[in-house]
Amino acid sequence: MTGTPGSRTPRPASSPSSSPSQSSSSSSPEIEQLRRWLEVWWPDLLAGLLVLFAAFVEWNSVYGYYLPPSVLAAPALAMALAVVLTRQRPAWALGVLWALGLFQFTYGNQIMLVQLSIMYVAFGVARWGRPVTVWLSLISVPLAALGGLAYIEVFGDGVVFQLGGRFPGFVGTWAGQFGYRLMAMLVIAVILLLPWLIGLAVRLGVRASASDARASASDASREMAEADAARAQLESEQAREIAALREEQARLAADVHDVVGHSLAVILAQAESAQFLDDDPVVLKQTMTTIAASARTSLQDIRQVLAGAQQASAMATAGSFRELVDGVRASGHQVMVTEVGQPRPMPPELEVVAHRVVQEMLTNAIKHGRREQPLSVERHWPEGPYAHDLRIEVRNVAATRLADTQPLDLVSPRDTGGQGLGGMRRRLEAVGGKLDVRTRDEPEGPTFTVTAWLPVSGR
Structure with missing residues (x-):
């Protein structure tokens, strides 16, 4: 019966390593x-x-x-x-x-x-x-x-x-x-x-x-490709809408910060100056009237900011620069204004940027400057065929001692995501401008200088 399909041949005892499973696996490819x-x-x-x-x-x-x-x-x-x-x-x-x-x-x-x-x-x-x-x-x-x-x-x-x-x-x-x-x-x-x-x-x-x-x-x-393309387009549009909303939120936050920060700084300066006034009812009444006017102006500015860009640009007219300076003077600070060149009208978006930048500059000067020292505000309008930028510079004597003359880094841990100097820089860069912030040791004391360049002529 040897040789039949079901028969098995006994294996020698001397080869225990050869198992039936190995034999079947060796012949499995042929089978x-x-x-x-x-x-x-x-x-x-x-x-x-x-x-x-x-x-x-x-x-x-x-x-x-x-x-x-x-x-x-x-x-x-x-x-x-x-x-x-x-x-x-x-x-x-x-x-x-x-x-x-x-x-x-x-x-x-x-x-x-x-x-x-x-x-x-x-x-x-x-x-x-x-x-x-x-x-x-x-x-x-x-x-x-x-x-x-x-x-x-x-x-x-x-x-x-x-x-x-x-x-x-x-x-x-x-x-x-x-x-x-x-x-x-x-x-x-x-x-x-x-x-x-x-x-x-x-x-x-x-x-x-x-x-x-x-x-x-x-x-x-x-059809699947068209559906994927439509879905991708929808997602892209949604992403653009979200980005536009976030950009609008950032702009709104920056505007509110500038308006509220400037108004509170002016109101705080006026309130502090009232502590040193004589018991003169007329002068005290005038100071309180100035504080109320500043608060009312601040509230009006916030309403205009929340109302939209059209009213915000209407607010930032050529005369608003003088209003900002007069508001700081009303708080008791001396402001020296220097105007170089012939002022010219600017597009509404540049008017808004210039107004917000000057507003933030004056706010920083009020917060960190010495009250008895005057603020210096200069505006240099472009003159000649090669000049295109409006240069705005605000200087104030700082309340604390500063290091040697050096530029300040605008992107610091304290400023990340904030609105102050970093906000000014972002506003200017959005319209092709730039910002420089420096500290100097000058004879009258340590000086803090903020300079902004704003393109007002076509390049």
């Missing part, structure tokens, strides 16, 4: 390859076996009493091989048929009914063959008809009548009426051409279905 091969070829192998079985039945029922099996082996085996190769190797199947035809024509071998399986081969070559194979199979149809006619002429009329005797009687009647040669050519042409046309129709139908599927997939992909 897996055989399994995949059978999955592909088993329908074709089954069709080939059916052809061989039909050939055996035909020999046993028709030829067995006068022809040995060896005479019919060639056509039976050749047809079975052609059927097996039709689906996977259509060109080889066509070649086997041509080889069988040449063999039968050369040696006058008997034609069998099982050779009608050539119809399946004709169908398969048109269905699965490459374009070259399809064209060769089409050319083979008239050549096979002519070959059949030549076979009849060489080996006699008996071949046709011998085959005709196995069909219904009307086939022989047709052969007698139209001539057996023409009838044989028509039968061969129909046997080969009809399944070939069916195979070609199935081939084109499958290809059309695949094209429709690809077109549907392409349409679906295009």
Whole structure:
């Protein structure tokens, strides 16, 4: 019983390292390859076996009493091989048929009914063959008809009548009426051409279905791409809207900071100065009136800021510079104003920037300057063909001792995200200007200088 599929051979004790699992794993690739091969070829192998079985039945029922099996082996085996190769190797199947035809024509071998399986081969070559194979199979149809006619002429009329005797009687009647040669050519042409046309129709139908599927997939992909593009555009618009809102919030916060900071600084200075006034009701009343006016102006400015950019630009007119200076003077600070050059009107956006920058400069001077020392405010308007910037400079003597002359870093940890000097710098840079802040030791004391350049002429 050795050698049967289920038997096992005992392994020597001297080789304990060789286990059954290792042996099975070593042969698993071949088994897996055989399994995949059978999955592909088993329908074709089954069709080939059916052809061989039909050939055996035909020999046993028709030829067995006068022809040995060896005479019919060639056509039976050749047809079975052609059927097996039709689906996977259509060109080889066509070649086997041509080889069988040449063999039968050369040696006058008997034609069998099982050779009608050539119809399946004709169908398969048109269905699965490459374009070259399809064209060769089409050319083979008239050549096979002519070959059949030549076979009849060489080996006699008996071949046709011998085959005709196995069909219904009307086939022989047709052969007698139209001539057996023409009838044989028509039968061969129909046997080969009809399944070939069916195979070609199935081939084109499958290809059309695949094209429709690809077109549907392409349409679906295009729709998904369009949906993604629309979603990306929507997200981009939303991001721009959010950025615009944040920018507007930052601008609003900066404006409110400048207005409130300046007004509170002026009000605080006026309130502190009231502590040193004599008990003169008139002077005290005038001071309180000034404080109320500053508060009222601050409230009005905040309302204009919240109302929008149009009213804010209307507020920042040419006369607003004088109003800022007068408000600081009313708080008890001395302000020395120097105007160099010819003042000129500016666009509304530059008017707003200039107003806010001067406002913040004066606020810082009031907060950090010495009250008994005057503030110096200079505006230098551009003159000449090469001058384009309005230079605004505010100087004040600081209350504390400063280091040697040096520029100050506007981006410090305390200023990150704030509005003061950093806010002034951002305002100026937004319109093409710049800001410089320096400390100096001067004879009158440590001086804090803020200088801004604002482009007021086209470059």
